Amino acid sequence: MGLFTAHGLALGVLFSLGYRLNITDSMPVGVWRVQADAMPARGDAAWACPPLHESVRFAVKVGYLRPGFCPGGVVPVLKTVVALPGDHIAVSKAGVVVNHNLLPASAPLPFAPGIIPRAVEGEGTVKPGEAWLVSTYNPRSYDSRYFGPVPLKNIVGRAAPVFVQEKPHD
Helix, strand or coil, X not given: CCHHHHHHHHHHHXXXXXXXXXXXXXXXXXXXXXXXXXXXXXXCEEEECCCCCHHHHHHHHHCCCCEEEECCCECCEEEEEEECXXXXXXXXXCEEEECCEECCCCCCCCCECCCECCXXXXXXXXXXXEEEEECCCCCCCCCHHHHCCEEHHHEEEEEEEEEEECCCCC
């Protein structure tokens, strides 16, 4: 067995066991384990396919999202579940407010045509079958602030860090 074949086999086994490598800085970079049979609760990390939305097409075009196996041909995102059905959500220039609590580091970046997508502003109740995924780890994350709610069926599973490198953000 060649070196590349052995590495490929090992990576395939790790992938089949739910291990994923996060290389984006929306969450700590490193190895995460995704439990496909576990629906994340509020506050848990989730690995999910973003919704097919105009903002997602924009994100692919400008390189915020890489190619992957999700509908629309994009890679799943790793974000924190901040709101579930029945929660009150509001998005404004100040940030994301869930059940009257402002989330840290959640202010959307100012809209810049061709560079930064327009934030989803407004408020309401999260509908059945939907969740809001936001990174409070990195204020520059591409998440529900820009593409809105994610169908629960798009959530691949709950994610937990295995070996990650914490890095503070400004």
